[in-house]
Amino acid sequence: MQVEFEFACAAIKQLKRPVSDQDKLLIYSYYKQATQGDCNIAAPPDSDAKAKAKWEAWNGNKGMSKMDAMRIYIDKVEELKKNEAG
Template identity: 60%
Template structure:
């Protein structure tokens, strides 16, 4: 998986019609894992429902290599028609 392929897919995802919330969280968590690595922020407070969902999704990818996350991101995006 080249960095250019990953970036091209990420660019296409930004312009597509929003998928389901579940698919959005999956794409978000894989993107963050691919670009940043393991979750490195504290969990948001209980009142930040959206932030907590995003944090939980990303934190659930802990231990996944950045290369694996890139591949899974591209695969997920393609399954959504990107």
């Protein structure tokens, strides 16, 4: 699973098409959960919308195992690759 996850991390950087902000948040949240576990930082101020969105996305995965997060991350990257291929 770790090797597949690392391949997916590399593959996401190779995509040619832009990834939607929503998909970027999903990818980010599962990456953080897979690599660091539950969100362990304080919520940023509401005035920092980007940081707040990223924090909320990651914190939304609270309690998910690192393995499950890796699996979902890999699946999402595969979906994005297929969409790019048409």
